[in-house]
Amino acid sequence: MIDFRYHLVSLISVFLALAVGIILGAGPLQGAIGDQLTDQVDALRGERNTLREELSEAQTEAGEQRQFVVAAGDQLVSGSLAGQRVAVVDVDEVGDGAEQAVLDQLDDAGAELVAHESLTDSWTAPDEATLRDTVAGGLRERLAEVDGEVVDDESSTAELLGAALTVALTDADPTDSSARSAEAQDLQGLLEKVGLVDVETAPEAPADAILLLSGGDTHADEAQAEDADPETTGMGALTTLAGAAADLSGAAVVAGPTAQEGDLVSAIRADDELVDAVSTVSGIESVTGQIVVPLAIAAQQSGTVDQYGFEEGATVLPPEPGSQDGDGSSQDAQGGASNQGDGQ
Structure with a gap:
């Protein structure tokens, strides 16, 4: 039968683990985790900006190509079925x-x-x-x-x-x-x-x-x-x-x-x-x-x-x-x- 001392030891272990985690998170690991998250956010932000620029360039190019097709089409089509x-x-x-x-x-x-x-x-x-x-x-x-x-x-x-x-x-x-x-x-x-x-x-x-x-x-x-x-x-x-x-x-x-x-x-x-x-x-x-x-x-x-x-x-x-x-x-x-x- 499990007695009160067993429960006491378990509770102490849990609180010790929590205390160690808080100490490490606020101390040696804080900088590493923060730096890693910051780097990831910066990388994602850079990818987003790059994709946005590429999309803008593609839209501009597509618009220019459409203008060319329309202009060329007028010359190709004109009089073809006169x-x-x-x-x-x-x-x-x-x-x-x-x-x-x-x-x-x-x-x-x-x-x-x-x-x-x-x-x-x-x-x-x-x-x-x-x-x-x-x-x-x-x-x-x-x-x-x-x-x-x-x-x-x-x-x-x-x-x-x-x-x-x-x-x-x-x-x-x-x-x-x-x-x-x-x-x-x-x-x-x-x-x-x-x-x-x-x-x-x-x-x-x-x-x-x-x-x-x-x-x-x-x-x-x-x-x-x-x-x-x-x-x-x-x-x-x-x-x-x-x-x-x-x-x-x-x-x-x-x-x-x-x-x-x-x-x-x-x-x-x-x-x-x-x-x-x-x-x-x-x-x-x-x-x-x-x-x-x-x-x-x-x-x-x-x-x-x-x-x-x-x-x-x-x-x-x-x-x-x-x-x-x-x-x-x-x-x-x-x-x-x-x-x-x-x-x-």
């Missing part, structure tokens, strides 16, 4: 700031915006498959007469709808190339009536090129529904539209934010066939990407298809319009050959 008619289609929700900046670049390039439309959710939604099938079924024979090479008995619903929208935006009157054909007007009215497209600027003239704008959220997961056809729903419907626009118009460009897995730009770049037919531009949230859009359209009209951006495998800048080699390749910004569709 006399060209462009139709813009929003495939999903595109940020107002980025979209307006792209439209401003098209204007600076001299392009005429002849139509601005947006796809509704009905274009990709799994629960609207019956609507799309019904509309496409009624269009098959009409579209085959317009361009039998693109549309035939084997064409899917997505291919038929993509062809219908492209014809509605690009088909010219046989007697007046500056006017839209009767078929184009009928198809446009039908797509609006069934709720597949919304119109912001009604088509005024046949387009020479189509720009598909994406905000990045293309509802790719919709195609994962159990009874959904991945080729005609969600991302499949959008990539098919891009392919149809390229086949029928001859110049189709898809532009969106910095590429990430699951977006439309990445889906096209991963498709071995589409990558040879459709140019893409990533990074439209930045001035650089916005400047590249009209240049990409101009390059595609000159026969150069490529993938533009700062991601690995992408081309930074389109070639100057018309600057092609004899073998059909173009010269990239560094002077090297950039073959059609080699941007992936």
Whole structure:
């Protein structure tokens, strides 16, 4: 049994240890600990000041580079699409700031915006498959007469709808190339009536090129529904539209934010066939990407298809319009050959 003397010894030991700690802390160790803490605080303060200066320098440099890009962009873009008619289609929700900046670049390039439309959710939604099938079924024979090479008995619903929208935006009157054909007007009215497209600027003239704008959220997961056809729903419907626009118009460009897995730009770049037919531009949230859009359209009209951006495998800048080699390749910004569709 532990008696009172044991408790007394324990208490004395505790107080002795406390007294020794106080003596050492206030005496020999005080200076060492204080100096060490002071040195650490001074080092952290110095690192903070250095990082603050580096951040300020980086911000200044970034601002100067942005000014250079804007100034250089004006010279690169100006007149690159002079006399060209462009139709813009929003495939999903595109940020107002980025979209307006792209439209401003098209204007600076001299392009005429002849139509601005947006796809509704009905274009990709799994629960609207019956609507799309019904509309496409009624269009098959009409579209085959317009361009039998693109549309035939084997064409899917997505291919038929993509062809219908492209014809509605690009088909010219046989007697007046500056006017839209009767078929184009009928198809446009039908797509609006069934709720597949919304119109912001009604088509005024046949387009020479189509720009598909994406905000990045293309509802790719919709195609994962159990009874959904991945080729005609969600991302499949959008990539098919891009392919149809390229086949029928001859110049189709898809532009969106910095590429990430699951977006439309990445889906096209991963498709071995589409990558040879459709140019893409990533990074439209930045001035650089916005400047590249009209240049990409101009390059595609000159026969150069490529993938533009700062991601690995992408081309930074389109070639100057018309600057092609004899073998059909173009010269990239560094002077090297950039073959059609080699941007992936």
